[in-house]
Amino acid sequence: MDMEIALILGQDGITNGAIYALLALALVLVFAVTRVIFIQQGEFVAYGALTLAMMQGGTVPATVWLLLVMGVLVTALDGSAALRAGQVRRAAAVAGWNLVYPLALLAVLAGLPVNELPLAVQVLLTLGVVVPLGPMMYRLMYQPIASAPVLILLIVSVALHITMVGLGLLFFGAEGQRTPAFSDASFDLGPLMISGQTLWVLAVSSLLIVALYQFFERTLYGKALRATAINRVGARLMGISPTLAGKLTFFLAAFIGALSGVLIAPITTIYYDTGFLIALKGFVAAIIGGLASYPVAALGALIVGLLEAFASFWASAYKEVIVFTLIIPVLLWRSLNSRHVEEEE
């Protein structure tokens, strides 16, 4: 291997690592706040990428129908509960977000020539379709069992993952899709050619990480999520409802997932089931951070990305094996070093 190849592999590794970092952060966040292991993160990646591809292909993305169905279910549950309690305004708000919004989105997607709109608008529409699926999923599947043991929540996640992969095949077909790059620009840096898309991925990931940091450090809602992660009972006594925290967390996770999908769609071909493997690498990174530490998880993601890139050069057949084997020494090291976490008091 010469320097040039090493630089190219490094660039690949860092680009993928940035995506894994985002996914790892979302996994850590979801687990810390709700104790859910968010296996279906990968499906949000695939749904994001393929929804954008469908829009660009000139068809109404099928995911909007899923949004509508889930919206109807949420409206039926929460809207009727609010009406029974006599809270008309709340019922109207529920119906507005879960019924009127998907219908309006459907009208826009069916009515406008979406494939001729600028890319930025298409990306916004994609996020508008896929991201609300997150909080709706929390409402329908996790909220009724929010206090169940971690294992039960994990089983629900596995079931949702399998369902979403199946629906993905139904929505998008078995064909892989690749979307055009955000920009065709490329830069020469010595022997290295940096593509515009790489810069987009790095810029958006860094921006998002900084924004998340600001959200958790500076805003009361961000602090409320951290508080829920640290002490659920204490947070409840402050009036921070687990439902609100759960929905907000799933919103953020779905946003990160869908955005990651949009970002990597021009780099790799995405199939309906590609997301799982991508998210699994984010999961390896999250495990390196012990499902608890954000900085270590982000660092772990970069390691995973670089390891994957170099493994694909030296032993491409064993690329995935090498990446996932990383989990074993990490778990071993963690189990030898694990300290019992002191309870408050």
Added chain:
Amino acid sequence: MTQTSITTPGNTGALNPVLEIKDLTVSYGKVEALTNASLTVGEGQIVTVIGPNGAGKTTMLSAIMGVLGSKGEVSFDGTLEIVPEVEHMVARGMTLVPEKRELFGEMSVEDNLTLGAFQRYRMGKRDQAQTLEEVYALFPRLKERRDQAAGTMSGGERQMLAVGRALMAKPKLLMLDEPSLGLAPLIVREIFRIIAELRRRGVSILLVEQNARAALQVADYAYVLETGQIAMQGPAHELADDPRVIEAYLGLGGKHQAMLST
């Protein structure tokens, strides 16, 4: 155990009841931890519930707050809550400082306090900066330690933080579960001084304590809870003079176990 010698018709000092519970019953499976408890807290009153370990004091507070499911009636600030729900109760002006304090250990003192105002912030009342200054005025120590992580503070400071955090919600009713537990005598005195000061500012307080002497001294009205039932009640100074209370809770020996078995 039945209602005993003290036959006061109830908490008559409570002209304007802030909290009224009737026949509150809580069961863990088949075991009733609290049986038909009735209690009233009037506006501006300090009402204390004393009793031995395991009598159901914490259970009672949890049920009033909605942390635990219960049967019976809980009326707060003039409205009957059929099924109390924590977030709703906080929004209506009830706060609980639990026995374990439940602080956000890795977050700073100031963040802990700010989160106390979360429900008010959500309802659009963005006056937490001013409330924060008021709480700091009450607990100057917390201001000194505002940037320190809550988990690294001493027991007394943590109790102050827990009370301060609850006050950030500007409660009508503050419920304190064993605020003196595990604290040095000097700090206990400080805590009770603050409780009296809070009443002076118009906060109604429901105080659950094992330290019966201190609780009866500061309270207006008192209930004795034994094995899940209200065994006695009366104005605090009367209960403090009652021979049975003196023997079981104020005397030197821990004789209440013996009394329970007769």
